[in-house]
Amino acid sequence: MEIEIVGQDEYGSAAYSKLFDEIMSDLNKAVLIDRVRLTLNPEGPLFIFSIVLKAAPGPKTVGDVSTVRNDVGGAHVTITEERYAPDILQELFRKYGRQAVVQQTRFDLDVKDAREEEVSAIVVSSGEEDRREIMGALWRTMPEGIKNRKTFMSGGVITVVATEEVLLPEMIDAGRKEHVAMGGSADV
Incomplete structure (x- = not known):
């Protein structure tokens, strides 16, 4: 700066x-x-x-603030920008339901029956x-x-x-x- x-x-x-x-x-x-x-x-x-x-x-998507990949049974999300973690969880819960989102660690999530492309496109910040x-x-x-x-x-x-x-x-x-x-x- x-x-x-x-x-x-x-x-x-x-x-x-x-x-x-x-x-x-x-x-x-x-x-x-x-x-x-x-x-x-x-x-x-x-x-x-x-x-x-x-x-x-500008708007931030899950893909902008995390790494998303297809995995067995769904998509795996690794959050790379911690400040967006609560927003990511909230939006994933809203779209897929709490039961479909499994938090493996603080920054690693599995989303059942989801595809990388659709998870990456979810807007988490305007x-x-x-x-x-x-x-x-x-x-x-x-x-x-x-x-x-x-x-x-x-x-x-x-x-x-x-x-x-x-x-x-x-x-x-x-x-x-x-x-x-x-x-x-x-x-x-």
Whole structure:
């Protein structure tokens, strides 16, 4: 994750870069982020946080987050992304019934009378949860006292304009320009 800080305070900029990186890493969101530009103007007060994701969050299927293969009597699933385990179980129970899903280990499942192709295609996440989690992580990195925010999202770019005061049109325009500079759409 590449972090660029735009601000006048060298010490504050370095500290904020480290803080942002630590928070995103602690929340397991750093792996989703390609680039970050944080504009810090505490005198304004105006803060613009813009991130470019490695990939735009989209629907995830069982096949995206696990390895699925045909096996004797059904399909075998090995979950490779732990965070989706509860969703995978829930969707398999819903589609095939609890009695047809046998959990061998924490991450290994057998699904009776199922085929690899159909199990792999089951959607387990819409992508909205990823966006919400990234937004929550982004807000946690902002200074305390932030009362007003405007968010721009397009494709894989998320930009948040924030202030402790009234969010003025020129602040929103600055955020929109930053959003476009990071690769986001101008019509957000």
